[in-house]
Amino acid sequence: xxxxxxxxxxxxxxxxxxxxxxxxxxxxxxxxxxxxxxxxxxxxxxxxxxxxxxxxxxxxxxxxxxxxxxxxxxxxxxxxxxxxxxxxxxxxxxxxxxxxxxxxxxxxxxxxxxxxxxxxxxxxxxxxxxxxxxxxxxxxxxxxxxxxxxxxxxxxxxxxxxxxxxxxxxxxxx
Amino acid sequence: xxxxxxxxxxxxxxxxxxxxxxxxxxxxxxxxxxxxxxxxxxxxxxxxxxxxxxxxxxxxxxxxxxxxxxxxxxxxxxxxxxxxxxxxxxxxxxxxxxxxxxxxxxxxxxxxxxxxxxxxxxx
Numbered sequence: 001x002x003x004x005x006x007x008x009x010x011x012x013x014x015x016x017x018x019x020x021x022x023x024x025x026x027x028x029x030x031x032x033x034x035x036x037x038x039x040x041x042x043x044x045x046x047x048x049x050x051x052x053x054x055x056x057x058x059x060x061x062x063x064x065x066x067x068x069x070x071x072x073x074x075x076x077x078x079x080x081x082x083x084x085x086x087x088x089x090x091x092x093x094x095x096x097x098x099x100x101x102x103x104x105x106x107x108x109x110x111x112x113x114x115x116x117x118x119x120x121x122x123x124x125x126x127x128x129x130x131x132x133x134x135x136x137x138x139x140x141x142x143x144x145x146x147x148x149x150x151x152x153x154x155x156x157x158x159x160x161x162x163x164x165x166x167x168x169x170x171x172x173x174x
Numbered sequence: 175x176x177x178x179x180x181x182x183x184x185x186x187x188x189x190x191x192x193x194x195x196x197x198x199x200x201x202x203x204x205x206x207x208x209x210x211x212x213x214x215x216x217x218x219x220x221x222x223x224x225x226x227x228x229x230x231x232x233x234x235x236x237x238x239x240x241x242x243x244x245x246x247x248x249x250x251x252x253x254x255x256x257x258x259x260x261x262x263x264x265x266x267x268x269x270x271x272x273x274x275x276x277x278x279x280x281x282x283x284x285x286x287x288x289x290x291x292x293x294x295x296x297x
Contacts, residue, residue: 111266112267
């Protein structure tokens with residue numbers, strides 16, 4: 001597992017896409033802050049310092065398996081939130097994780113397809129960990145581990161744990 | 175074998191004679207002699223085999239065409255972004271695997287597509 005760590009990025013997905021041609025599979029792009037974090041359809045993902053934002057460059061995988069992996073990623077995050085943090089996560093299929101009716105995690109897979117072949121795949125995870133407060137327009141729809149538990153988590157350790165779970169899941173399904 | 179060809183107003187009598195070790199081609203009074211070995215050698219020479227790839231882009235998975243980056247008549251390079259296909263929390267950038275002109279685009283932005291549906295053909 002190779003981790004490329006950044007203080008601030010436009011987006012970990014964007015960075016991963018830039019380096020994907022030269023990067024080894026399972027390389028992780030991690031940022032402490034994102035200026036232009038996004039989810040599906042380019043929707044903005046609020047990414048201040050404190051949250052966990054990372055993208056994983058995946059090995060060559062069939063598109064159907066990638067779809068399953070994306071859905072399983074939500075289960076991986078939910079499992080960790082439940083088992084390690086005693087939270088009650090709710091998975092909004094296919095892959096958003098909610099706690100107390102508010103979104104805590106978003107997952108997005110981006111594939112680059114050359115003609116008919118999947119050339120590169122990147123899975124990005126945004127998890128609200130140590131975010132103390134959300135702006136007014138988000139406070140009713142988003143939450144964080146810190147808001148829920150009043151305690152901080154080690155972002156890097158949590159990232160490694162999610163990473164290992166993802167890797168294991170992909171090995172099982174593909 | 176003897177035949178007559180006409181180029182412009184001029185007529186040529188061509189005669190092909192096959193002998194034991196050689197082939198004789200007579201054009202009018204001129205004679206061209208080819209050894210049979212040469213014929214074998216010539217027969218072995220082929221045009222370089224070219225593979226003609228089908229210039230066709232299919233949907234790799236079912237989803238919605240969320241962006242179209244090219245239009246009909248555009249010249250595209252290999253690796254150029256053609257479509258963005260959104261499927262079940264996956265965003266798929268579809269790149270061209272051919273170089274050439276976009277002949278026809280079969281889908282519109284916002285359209286639902288099935289797996290293997292033709293999106294574009296090139297020429």
